[in-house]
Amino acid sequence: xxxxxxxxxxxxxxxxxEAWNDCEAWPRWSVAFTxxxxxxxxxxxxxxxxELEVEGRTxxxxxxxxxxxxxxxxxxxxxxGAPNTTEWKFDAVxxxxxxxxxxxxxxxxxxxxxxxxxxxxxxxxLGEELQAFARYVESQ
Numbered sequence: 558x559x560x561x562x563x564x565x566x567x568x569x570x571x572x573x574x575e576a577w578n579d580c581e582a583w584p585r586w587s588v589a590f591t592x593x594x595x596x597x598x599x600x601x602x603x604x605x606x607x608e609l610e611v612e613g614r615t616x617x618x619x620x621x622x623x624x625x626x627x628x629x630x631x632x633x634x635x636x637x638g639a640p641n642t643t644e645w646k647f648d649a650v651x652x653x654x655x656x657x658x659x660x661x662x663x664x665x666x667x668x669x670x671x672x673x674x675x676x677x678x679x680x681x682x683l684g685e686e687l688q689a690f691a692r693y694v695e696s697q
Contacts, residue, residue, distance in 0.1 A: 560660045560680045564687035567653040568694050574627040574647050576694045577656070580605055586693035588685045591615070601625070609636070611682070639663065656690070658683055 566573045576582075580603075583590040589609040597604040605620040618636040625631075630645040641662035648655040660683065 558660075558662050558676050558679070560662075560676065560683055561657065562680065562683045562687055563655055563657040564684075564691050565650070565652060565654070566656050566691045566694050570647050570649040570654045571627045573654040573656060573694055574630075576697070577630070577645065577647075577690065578622075578624065580622075583607075586689050588689050589682060612678075656687060658687065 568576075580593045580595055583593045589611060590607055591610050592608040594606045595603055596606050601624045603622045603624070605618075605622065607618045607620065609616050609618055616637050618634060620632050620634040623631045628647050630647075632643040632645065634641050634643065639662065641660055643661075644659045646655075646657040646659075648657070660679065662679070
């Protein structure tokens with residue numbers, strides 16, 4: 558399953574990239590993340606340990622981020638045993654930054670987490686996360 562969403566953030570790309578990479582602040586604005594801890598940093602890579610609230614359940618998640626500032630973050634994640642990859646692109650545009658997220662995940666494993674409508678639920682959740690993040694950055 559592949560899900561892609563984009564959101565205009567009315568702020569310069571460097572500021573958007575910096576705010577997104579302040580992972581331990583995600584619970585301040587996220588509709589899903591309730592806890593994020595950076596467990597390791599080495600060069601352009603960092604590892605996260607996190608908890609999300611999804612469909613009324615608390616779910617553990619780990620992530621590995623490979624950073625290419627200020628335009629790209631590649632993420633390998635595992636949530637409740639289900640792997641996924643996400644590519645976060647930060648494109649400078651006239652009105653600020655176009656933030657695009659592309660998630661690739663095995664549908665069968667994610668159906669166990671989100672239910673039979675996993676593909677549409679993931680798209681909705683991703684869209685809500687991007688909107689919440691844009692509001693957070695724009696309010697600073």
